[in-house]
Amino acid sequence: MEALRLDGNAAAGLLSEVFVGEMTTAVGTCDGCGSAEPVGAVHVYLGAGTVLRCPHCEAVVMKVVSDGERIWMDLRGLRTLELVP
């Protein structure tokens, strides 16, 4: 699994479809361990969907699936997200 690890930069294009403002510099707080990191520094795994994990505790902070028309997001692992719109 480690070999397939990318980082938040790889999710930037997809997230720009959803959020206003630059997402890789937005700071997210992990609901699992409370660590805060820029989205650019979180771990990302690409498969059928995009999974973002905390770089400290590897808890899932965000799951995003797109079928080209709709985007589905699960944000329950993300306590807060701070960004400049």
Next chain:
Amino acid sequence: MWPETDRVKTLALDVADWPGHRAGQHVDVRLTADDGYQAQRSYSIASAAGGPRVELTVERIDDGEVSPYLTEEAHTGDRFELRGPVGGYFVWDPDPHGGVLLVGGGSGVVPLMAMIRQRAANHDAVPTRLLYSARSWEDVIYRDELERSRNHGEGLEIVFTLTREQPPGWTGYSRRVDRELLSEVAPTELALTFLCGPTPFVEAVAESLVGLGHAPSRIKIERFGPTGG
């Protein structure tokens, strides 16, 4: 478009209404087949900001879906679907009072080259050192330009390590980027590190840098994976 090495080509794209970019950003390129099948990959922008032209440097991954097309099949005049510029974390934004270390493995040098070009375009004096790990001298992307910058670049130092094969008379490094090598080329007083390459490369380098006393928050990383291309 022009070749950089046997496996790597640079494509210059004219993008209408290009909003400009920052060195280190990438674009997402999407190809759509006749049957509607789509494949998308991210490619770092190699050129400095300015003007409507965007240069992408693409390494051919033989079993990839997008890179063989871009490097072998694409012709001047072809049109591509782009999303971008993307990213704001892994971008050239140096503290003028601190030095910058750029560490690239293989085609991980591409966004770092955009930073070197941007630094030159800005007449930026921030001391900058590039450590570039390639398999052989023939695999070094932007070889001639880096050699020229090395001789004329004010405050820019370039250190190569060639991990598999070295030309006769090679006096540079000839091994993987390990902790000992980093202790020689990566002084901890450098304020910021940009590190880009395949995931195992960047994770090993980041771990060594942290072990040498670099603050993790001052190491910006961009990984690319084996499933890319």
